[in-house]
Every structure is written in C-alpha cells, then in structure tokens.
Amino acid sequence: MNLIGVEFKKIISKKYVWIIALLVALFYAYLILNLANNFNVIYTKNALQPVFDEIMDAAYNPQVQEYIINKGFNVTFEEIQPMISPKITQTIEQYQGKVYEGYDVAKELKEEAALRIESLVERNVTISQRIEELKNAPDTPLNRYLLQQYTHMPKMEPNLTRWDDWIDINNSMLPLLIAFVIILGISGVYTSEYTSKMHGILLTTKNGRSKLFWSKLLASCLFAALTVIIFQVFAALLYTHVYGIPFKNTPMDSLTSFYKRPNTMWALQFYLCQLVGSLLGAMVLTAVTLCISSFxxxxxASFFLSGIYFALGTLYSQNLEGQYISSKVTIFADVSTFSLMSLTDVLGNGKVFIVGNSAIPTIELTVIAQAVIFAVALSLTYLFYNRKEIDA
Amino acid sequence: MINKRGSRRNLMIAELKTLLNTRWTFIVLGAYALFSYGVFFSEGFRQIWVQVLDGNLLTTMFNLYMPTFLFIVVLLSAAPIFAGDKKNGMEELGDTCFYGKTVRRKAKVEAMVLYTFLVTIAGFFITAMMSLVSKSPLNLANRAFEATTSDVVMSNGLFYLFCFAMILLGLLVVTSVVVLSSSKSDDVIVPLASGILIYGVELALYLKPVAKILWDINLFRMLRPYTMLLISLYFDSTAKAIVASVIIFSLLSVGLFALTINNRSRVKTERVLSSQST
Structure with a gap:
C-alpha cells in the first residue's frame, strides 16, 4: 500500500470519527424526517403542482393583474375564480371534504392558490417599480449593478417547485455537520505524531518528512471530499423522501427566500454551485485544520482552534443574512469558509462589494480569499512540519 | 484516611489546583473579560457586535454571551481530565496505588464540580464588576422582562440569581457528559466532540422544535435562562417547565457522575480474564 493509502487508512480507522459521524447523521435525519408529516409538506405545494402552468398564466393575465392591483394585493380565490383556468378549481375540488390534522384541505389549497397568484403579481409589480426607480436614480455603482441584474432576471414563476427547500439544505446545518466531521477526523493528523514522538524519529529516515507531508495532505483532502459526498448524498436522499425531487427548474427570484434579491441564476444552477462550494470549502477547511494541527x-488545542476558525465565520455570517451589500465590516463574514460552503448568503442574495466606481460580486472575493487562505495554510503547514528537516 | 497529605480532600484540592491552573481557564476567561470590557465601555463595539436584551446590559451578558464562554472553559478543562491520563499512560499507574482508582476518580469528579462552580462565580463576578465600574444602571428592583406575559414574575435581582442557578446546573450537565466521555476514551478529542455534539443537538432542537418536550427540557435553554421565563410549548405554565427541567437535569448529571465514578468494568474484566488464564 502506498503512503497515501496508509495515511488515509489511519484517518478512517479512528472509530470515534465514524461513531460521531453516525450520531450526527441520525440526528440530522430525525430533524428532517420530522417535517414529513407537516400539512404544508404533504399538501400545499404538491397538490398544486399539476396546475403550475395555469397558476402562472393566471398571474400574467392582464385582467387578473388589474383586479389584484385594484384590490391592493388582497384577494380571495372566489373573487378571481371566474378569471382563471377551471382546471385549478377542478384540481382543488378533488380534495373536497378531506381534513388533515384539523385543516380543511380544499379550503387551504384555495387560499394557497390565490396567494401564489397574488404574490406573483405583486412581485412583478414591485420589480417593475424598482426598475423604474433605478432608471431615475443617481448613477452610482450599486444602482448600475441592481438595474443590470433586475433587467436581466428570468421571468418569475409561482413558488411551487420545492427548490426553496432544496436550496435550504446547504443554508446552515449541513455545512456545520460536514465541518464538524472533517475537523474531528483531521485535527489529529500531525498532533498525534508529535504526541507519539514519531515526528522526531522521522528525521532519521531516508525521505524525511517532506514526502509524508504530501501523503498526509492528499489523504486528508480525500477524507474531506468523501465526507462532503456522503453527507450531500444523504441529505439529498432525505429531501427526496420528504419533499420529492423538484419537478422543474425555476429562476431564483421565484423563490420566497430570494425575492427581490439581485440574482439572475436558476435554482438548479445555484444548487450545483452549492455542491461545488461545499467541496471547495471542505478543502480549505482541511488545509486550515492541517495547518493548525502542524503547530x-x-x-x-488543534480541534478547538480549528473549530473556533470555522465557528467564528459561521456565527458572523449567520448574523448578516438578508443583505445584498457587503461592507468593510461584513466582508470578513462574506469571505469566510462557511460562506463558501453555504453560498446561500453570498451568491443567493447576489451580494456586491462597492470599491470606488465599481461593484464587485462578493462571491468573487470569497473565492479569491479562500484560495489565498488555502495556499497560505498549506505553505505554513509545510514550514511548520518540515522546520527541523535535515538536508541530505 | 487521616494522613494529611494523602487524604481524599487533599487529592481533590490537588486536582482542583491543576484544573484552575490550566492555561485554557485563563485564556478563555481573559477573552471574556476583554469582550465584556468592550461591551460595557465601548458604544461602537456594542452597536456592531452586541444585541441588547431587555434594554439591560447585565441581563444581556448573563443570558447571551457569558454562558458560551463558560461552556468553552468547562469543556476544555473537563475533556482531558481522564483521557489525558490515559494518553500519558498514567491511568494504570494510578490504579496500582492503594487509594488509586475509585478514590482518585471521586476526587477528580468532585474537583470538576467545584471547578464548574468557581468558574461560574468568576464569570458572574467579572460581568458584575464591569457593570459596576462602567456605572451601567443595575435596576435590581425593576421587573425582569416587563413586556412579556410570563407566569413567573421576578425582579432583576432575583432573575440574576435564577440565571446563576440555571447556568450552573446547565454547566454541570455539560461537565457530567464530558467527564463520563473522558473516562471512556483515551483521546481528548472524543470528550471534546461529545460536549460540542450535545450542545449542537440541543441548539438544533431549540431552533427547530420538532418535539415539544425536548424544546421545553433543553440544555441550550438552561444556558440562556431568559428563554425559560418566556414560553413553554409542552407544559401549561413556564413554572412547571422550569421545575421539570431542574429535576430532570439534576438527576441526569448525578446519574452521569455516578457512572463515571463506578466505571471500572473494563479493568476488572481484564483482571478476571488474566487470573483465569494463569
């Protein structure tokens, strides 16, 4: 077995890593599966998915739009029923007389259908007004950026696709769990060597420590990648069981969480970015943990300091949710490893950092900062680990 | 045991001194003192970093920030208490001594309980001193959380005592879990991870109340005492929820400490097997 294999085996042979990872996964499954019996999960969106196109048509019907605007965006299903496709009514009537956990299903679905149509009309009106405001607003980098984004947004759709829930997978909990398992597995990679005095003994070997450095690094990265893949697949399976796979792709601006955010992406594209971000973030965290472990x-100390590194970024980032401008104070949270692993705040909200006369998308700064952290962490690890190397 | 230097009390004090002298105690309490200095003395720092609770800085510190620092101190000090000995090969050496195993275990557990108590007092002392020196109004006689409709009504002074009791109990539960985990493992990471895991699980159950009883009887709520006064999901009054939490967590910590002290199954079995083969 080559050195990488030996090092990888050393990491995965720690029983406690698997036991704690299993406990973490079971708890995560408990939380997600508990949502499965919720009324909203079973009926609200699923029942209306067959009439997705009809609801969208209704929201873009000029007659319906005019009626909803005149009513101040507060209408009932019965009021707009004559103007919308009868298929919507027929679909809802299939649930007539059905009661779930005290809810009259048909009544709730009528309210939900009216709300979806009304909300879509309101969103379109708000965005149009915002575009008009921006056209007449002073020519600042932020206004230019917002105008560019709002005018290039894909056509909004009713929020019935379940992408809201799927994008929420990587919002906060999963990145935390992944980071916890990675730190648990990797924080002892170098410190264990120091404790067992192996570090000194290695100086007497032919290849010294430098060859071992790369094996340890690759084995740790492999472990981190494996952790990300296992947890992402596990989460996707749980969400498929609870919510089902989204039946179609949808623009991000259609989702309630990203309403009015200057984001022109599609949900599937964003979800794939989150997966890549999760993997890249895990690599950076691995490099930082190895660096801490090496000194x-x-x-x-290694486990605690690595945890503090990730936790500080997480706490800071979680306190800033919902903004689309990065400032000099918030930029440290926006470029954190947690932000890269989640991407919900930085990329989902379409955040920008204003420098002089230009608006830089914060995600670019996040990627650059994390690449720098990765490189610096690796260099320092190499330096710390090999500092007593004897030249041949 | 009447020998002054070898008495159980002496052993416990020696363990306590070791715990108090750990660098983590000074580092984390020092960091907390620095943080509370920023909160009480710097308006700018407060505006950026602190979310003020009930319009009272002392209440804010006791409920939102101090418990987290104390949790970290207790976690870092409790994690190596047994696992560190095993790693250094000192565990079995201790067992060979006349007053080795059980007495030493008991002394370590007692020292850890006393340490938790002292650290909690230190946290409250630092905060109170900062508040007094910065001349922030204490309003001890005013009602705590006046805007809420809790069935438990108390003045700020009484509420601070309540905070002390709840935080101490919460920290003792953390200590009991970590100490037990430390006695079962020979790697310090395991008790450390166990403590963080328990805290994380309780935090998640608090943020996502999937089971009402687990939301009411929750360790995270113990370490954020004001949340215990506000609402109860499972019980019909907050007073009942507080009483239930206190009873359950007290029993739990006592049970876990007892398990730690009586944890001798592995060595005993090994000895039995060894004598059989002989």
Missing part, C-alpha cells in the same frame, strides 16, 4: 502539540 499544535495537543489534539485538544
């Missing part, structure tokens, strides 16, 4: 003399 700490105890597992305790």
């Amino acid at each position: 700490c003399r105890s597992n305790l």
